[in-house]
Amino acid sequence: MTRVLLFGRLRDLADWREKVFDPPPATLFALRGLIAAGNADLGAALDGPGVQTALDRRLVRGDVALPKGCEVAFLPPMSGG
């Protein structure tokens, strides 16, 4: 299974904050495809400017393999204090 977290305006778009994908998608792009299939607006927002992706709490770029039991977080532009 793969745990997915959304933050900021992505969460409002999705109306969920946390979701478990099981069976787990093999790669990040596969996961994004699944998300976009369920919610096209959210899928488009994940491709938007400034959205970063963290895999097991480390930022990643492009497509990457998703290890078993990993956590993927989608981070919209940060707004700080």
Next chain:
Amino acid sequence: MTRVLLFGRLRDLADWREKVFDPPPATLFALRGLIAAGNADLGAALDGPGVQTALDRRLVRGDVALPKGCEVAFLPPMSGG
């Protein structure tokens, strides 16, 4: 009478902090002459760089008349907090 105050290293040079001159000198330069006559080192220090003079708590430059019962303070370069 004229009340004279010294601050910082001027006070150490003079070994007084406050002194009353009575009869009062008519002008600032007359006062400085009296001080220099009593202590040449102090007189020279009053002419030193960065030493300012306050008459009744306002900075003055050059020679000025000293009103009755005034307070003259000699302020060496300031060192702040």
Next chain:
Amino acid sequence: MIRVTDRPIDPGAELTAFCRVRGDTGAVASFLGLARGKPGEATVLELEAYGGFTEDAIGEMIGAAKARFSLHDAVVIHRVGAIAAGEAIVLVLTAAGHRREAFEACDFLMDYLKSRAPLWKKEHGRAGPRWVEPTARDLADAARWD
């Protein structure tokens, strides 16, 4: 030290604690960011962090600030959750030998926090909720240090 908390921040108590036992420190700078009240409006801020990730990212910037400005110590305390007008959002404390380093490090950390720290801020104002993103000024301020 970094602390992300949903409890109110007590800036005075934090400053007192930070000032304790400072041998060669000559300068302590602080910055406190407050939720601004808008006249006639009951604005509430909602701040969100990514537990662990946010602390790590801010902790890394504190380390960078310590090295860059030769700090003796630095603390960031960031509030999350619902924050009412007038309440403290963020407190940054820096200690250094001299004032220039303490000031610049505090400024540097705030610029980072306002534009690049993993925190998301929603403003519940009269016009309804909206997600706040860094202003052009915030981005320009942060770019000064690059």
Next chain:
Amino acid sequence: MIRVTDRPIDPGAELTAFCRVRGDTGAVASFLGLARGKPGEATVLELEAYGGFTEDAIGEMIGAAKARFSLHDAVVIHRVGAIAAGEAIVLVLTAAGHRREAFEACDFLMDYLKSRAPLWKKEHGRAGPRWVEPTARDLADAARWD
């Protein structure tokens, strides 16, 4: 507000008081100058003010800072008399709408206090007493605002 005092300064309590009732203030910056301890040396500072004159001069600079940086409020508390290592010498607090103004005003007031405020500082160190005058850096820092 300016206060020159021969009593210890409690920076935390002052910050707490300063933060009370802040409607549109989004930013509070502070700077605290501490008497630095030198290893193996019992240094004592002795600070002297010219009662009234010193408060007026600093008060004038606070007014200038308020106007120049659109401050909501500003406080300077300066200790005089004998000050032991580790004790607070000066505390500057500034409140503004945004952080840049609060930081710059605090920086500006400190540069003024370190080089031009009517205060005289004597250091009683291992090498005997000496009057401290502004360093080249202090003078250059202050000249940034001219």
